[in-house]
Amino acid sequence: MTTEQQQLTDIRNQIDEIDRQIQVLIGERAKCAQKVADIKTQGGKVDAVFYRPEREAQVLRAVKERNDSVLPDESMAKLFREIMSACLALEQPVTVAYLGPEGSYSHASVLKQFGSSVVAHPVSTIEAVFEAVEKGEANYGLVPVENSSEGVVKSSQNELMRTRLKVSGEVEMEIHHCLMSQSLEHAQIKKVVAHQQALGQCEQWIKNHLPGAEVEAVESNALAAKMAQADATLAAIASEEAAQLYQLNILDRHIEDYHDNNTKFWVVGKDITQPSGLDKTSLIISIHNKAGALLDVLECFSKRNINMTRIISRPSTEKTWDYVFFIDVIGHKDDANLKEALDEVETKSAFYKLLGSFPVSPL
Amino acid sequence: MTTEQQQLTDIRNQIDEIDRQIQVLIGERAKCAQKVADIKTQGGKVDAVFYRPEREAQVLRAVKERNDSVLPDESMAKLFREIMSACLALEQPVTVAYLGPEGSYSHASVLKQFGSSVVAHPVSTIEAVFEAVEKGEANYGLVPVENSSEGVVKSSQNELMRTRLKVSGEVEMEIHHCLMSQSLEHAQIKKVVAHQQALGQCEQWIKNHLPGAEVEAVESNALAAKMAQADATLAAIASEEAAQLYQLNILDRHIEDYHDNNTKFWVVGKDITQPSGLDKTSLIISIHNKAGALLDVLECFSKRNINMTRIISRPSTEKTWDYVFFIDVIGHKDDANLKEALDEVETKSAFYKLLGSFPVSPL
Incomplete structure (x- = not known):
């Protein structure tokens, strides 16, 4: 054996030993996931929630923060995304409806958010994504909500107005033409x-x-x-x-007019997401058509130092008010400060709908 | 906090500790992969081979054999498939040409074989897959070679006859209609x-x-x-x-006539694959048109207890012989026993071409 071959053999033996240890640990992790499922279903509970977006966001953030390996943060987070996906599939397989076909940016977003153990369920319209979740054919739906240059996706907005589903996550994808x-x-x-x-x-x-x-x-x-x-x-x-x-x-x-061309997708589901430590809250409001009314509402946030990350207005389809606003702020609806602000906003709005709180994307 | 919440918190803390340990180990593994790359390129070597199908097959087989966790063998192997894929991407990103579009069974096979850190390169014909590898636009190509009910894929056969590329892996996918x-x-x-x-x-x-x-x-x-x-x-x-x-x-x-409906894909590349411990060898031969000539060739294998897993005949497009046979046997071409058999087959054939030895699929 040459020196080079000997060196390679030594390193491969090291890798084999590392793999054995990793495997033992993944096995222990999976056993823990099963225990979680057992606790959640003890006493015959049938409506237990297994997928916890806030918990997954926390794990992935921690992985990226403590990453000091030669692997990029993204690659390391992706591996843990897959480990969690496999463990979750043991508790309960998660089905996610999305705008098909397979291989589209929407499909890629489903895999980015849920890992490859997800059951990806393609449908042909944005409306059908919402319907699949409402009817219980899918646990979650994923829809495009905004492109950085083209603006909002109207059908997603309409469905968010209509439906009682909650927003429970966000995914961003870079798009090049x-x-x-x-x-x-x-x-x-x-x-x-x-x-x-x-x-x-x-x-x-x-x-x-x-x-x-x-x-x-x-x-x-x-x-x-x-x-x-x-x-x-x-x-x-x-x-x-x-x-x-x-x-x-x-x-x-790269012929896109804005080189930072990306599309934002939202995950919609039936459950409320608990705080992850770094969250956004989305709401829809409309206000009475009088001078200063919008400013009055926005002050509810600013005077409490709550950051607004997005406000989008669109003409209303209803007669009773003129404009509808889609607003995103930093914070979870259960944070004392934001809760107070939201309560105040509600009293000042003609229409008020909380779309949900969800983790700022860790990926 | 209720007892249930306390129990869940305890398990989550356990999981966090396990994750920390897994992450340290993955980091060590990635460092080892970098060392492998350093050794292979020392002295300025530029033609180093980083992807080693036989080594990957050995790792995945070992993972499945020692798996005693609650995760299915397949899921555990898939996680290691991803860990290896991420580590390999550190050494050298691997590009694989396949018959597009994205989202096809061919695409799924590329991901199954190479993990998601691969650069998947869709082309529009089987001929173009071979061409991309020959021109060096892709490190490997993946082509369908046989469907369990429909038989062989002619264009793949033709290209395997024509080209000097080697077969370096096999992937099987179940297909339902x-x-x-x-x-x-x-x-x-x-x-x-x-x-x-x-x-x-x-x-x-x-x-x-x-x-x-x-x-x-x-x-x-x-x-x-x-x-x-x-x-x-x-x-x-x-x-x-x-x-x-x-x-x-x-x-x-499930309207397929044979319920065990699957398609076999081959990976083709420029390099020879070393023995993995459980391999197949593929060859093409043609024989002179005389009674008993085929039997004579097949005996070269059978008298040495070499298992033949597949033999497919097709009419030749050349005039000088009548039939061409595609033969798969168990074993690596460097195994003493098989080497002897192949040498004998070569002397008895009018045309002889070794397509390569490759690991029996561990996935």
């Missing part, structure tokens, strides 16, 4: 095809770089790439993977 | 649409249950489901997920 075509030159492109959201995210770029081209919205970016495969006067906006798949030339990368 | 339609009754179905492979896998079932219906092969099962959404006289064959996605009624489940 490429321009692709059979052609190798911009001059040959007569039309740009893509999903409406992608067209919106690249609007300025298209105007600047393809001033003469038409744009056409189609069902999905994958379909756009497929159309471009069949017609060299078309260019599609889609992911790098789509270009490979449909053998198209990538003319430009 | 459903019949789905807008209609709720079989009597309303005039035509069944699906990918050619799926139609073949359900041929008897269709003849028995929908004797009057036409069948039409389309590009993919996903497209078939989409067509069925638009036309209630159509039924599609596809996965349960597709029915959910396109809001079709599932009329029948």
Whole structure:
């Protein structure tokens, strides 16, 4: 055996010993998870809640904070995400409805949030995601709520208004677009095809770089790439993977107008999430149409030093008020300070609906 | 705090302590992986091989063998699959080309074999998978080679004949089909649409249950489901997920003629795989067209007690011989016994090509 071979053998033996220890510990962890399930169902309780978003967020945050290994924080957190997912599946398999198809950004978000032991349940509309949770076909649903450049997703907002489901988590995904075509030159492109959201995210770029081209919205970016495969006067906006798949030339990368292009997804479910130590609270309000009314409401937060991370207004579909506001603040609804603020906001609003408190995403 | 809450808090503290220990060990493992990379590249070597299929197979087999935890063997192996995947990504990210789109069975096989830290690279044909590896755009390729009911995949066979790539791993995936339609009754179905492979896998079932219906092969099962959404006289064959996605009624489940319906995939790459302790060897031979010639070759294995797990014949495309045989045997090409057998087979064959030795799948 050469010195190199001997060195490699020694390290592999070390790795084997480490693996044995890791395995024993994962086994102990799984036994603990079973004990948790036993305690929760003792006395024949049937409505026990097994998935605890606040607990998972705490574990993942702790993993990232104490990580001093050569693995990136993200990779280490992902491994614990998988260990928790496997242990949770022992207690109770979790089904999550999402906007399909498989392989979409929504699907990737489900796996990011719940780990790969989740039962991912694709449906074809945002409304169907909510319905699946309401009917109990899925334990949770995951829906896109906002894109950093394109703004809010209306159907998700509508369903959040209508339904009694709670928001119990948030996931963010970075999204990048490429321009692709059979052609190798911009001059040959007569039309740009893509999903409406992608067209919106690249609007300025298209105007600047393809001033003469038409744009056409189609069902999905994958379909756009497929159309471009069949017609060299078309260019599609889609992911790098789509270009490979449909053998198209990538003319430009990262063509999104805002390079920090990401989509925020929310997890919706029936249960209230307990405090994790670093949470957000979301609510919908509408106010009477009189001068200073909004300011009056917002002061309920600011005078208590409560940070507002987002406020979005939209015209109401009801006659009785003019505007509806979607507001996110830092804190859990059970924090004394925020509880007081929310109580005050409720008295000052024409309509008030608490969507829920949930952990700030640790991933 | 109630007794139940106290019990849960105690167990959670135990889990936190276990997690801390697991994390320290994963960190040590990652450091070992880095040392392996350092040794392999010392002296400026650039062609070092980091992914070692035989080593991964050994680790996963050991994990399953010693598993006495409450987690199923499969779940435990999957967690170690992920830990190895993360550690390997530290040494060198591995890119694997496969037959897209994302979300296909091929994609699932890539993740099953390489873990989620792999860079999965979808391409649109089987030929393109081989090409991507030959050109060095991907470290490995993954291709379907055989379905348990439909038989071999011809384009993979052709490429294995043509190319100099080696087979370095196998993955098996179970595949289930459903019949789905807008209609709720079989009597309303005039035509069944699906990918050619799926139609073949359900041929008897269709003849028995929908004797009057036409069948039409389309590009993919996903497209078939989409067509069925638009036309209630159509039924599609596809996965349960597709029915959910396109809001079709599932009329029948598990309609594959052979319930043990699975597809075998092979990993192809440029490197030779070392023995893992439980391996297969694949070869292609052709023999002169004379009585007893095949028997003569097969005896080279049987007289040495070498198990043949598969033999597939196909007509040759070359004039100089009549039949080509794809043969799998148990053992590694460097095992003394098998080496002797292979040497003898080579002398007796008109054409002889060793496709490679690789670990019997531990997953």
